[in-house]
Amino acid sequence: MGKKVAYAGMMIALAFVFGYIENVAIRDVFIPGIKIGLANIVVIVALWKFGNKMAFTVSIIRVVLSGATYGNAYSFVYSVSGGMCALILMIVLKKYTNFSVKGVSVAGAVAHNVAQLLVAVILLGNKWLFVSYLPLLLISGVIMGLVTGVIGTAVMKRMIFSERL
């Protein structure tokens, strides 16, 4: 139990660092406020190595922490919706398909982006945004999903802590 809490803390910290990199270094790539989901690497590792509960905990705490640090109410809504949609889809795909880390990660990243765009379209009341931003967000989802999937796979291969806790 203590070990698990320590790992959770470490992963949240890592996710927070990734979130920081995203917020400061690569902000506003597409629709301002919509992020590409680097922190998903940590969520993926949590999901594979520690299970659904840990992935959920890490992703919720991360969203709350980064929302409190950088965001306003709206960016918080984007992060929550993106993060939760991605996580739910990843859990389902991991459980019911033979998708690899990379495949699950791509699906998660695409879901993350689409959910954020949907929320943006609803909150801004402008459906034209869908046509102009969806292609970029889909393609970036595939690319970022592959990147996080490859990094996640590599991280897990090198992880020194035991398979099961």
Place this chain on the structure above:
Amino acid sequence: MSDENNKEVKGLKKKEKLLIVAVIVVAVVVMISGTVINAFIPAGKVIITVGNKEYETVSLKENKRIVIENEYGENIIIIKDEQVFMERADCPNKTCVKKGKITKTGQSIVCLPHRLTVTISD
């Protein structure tokens, strides 16, 4: 759990490739639709939304300077010679100002911190 790890090393599975191809196809189709809308539907009006409500609709033919001040902040939108741009905004990121001029149907300027959008419609 650990036996799955062996398979992950080698490339992507067929279904995963299929998913990626499907996503890219959707992206391309939407992109083409967007380009078609840009190119073939004549631009007629400029729709400004604040919050999620329509704030003002102006003909693109008009030359107008629109100042919007509300609880989110200030934005100044210029419509001139059938071009639209954000002249000034006191939002933190200035993405809307950096976006530059839009001229075609379907294009938008978004100021997310101020929950404001400017779109050229037919």
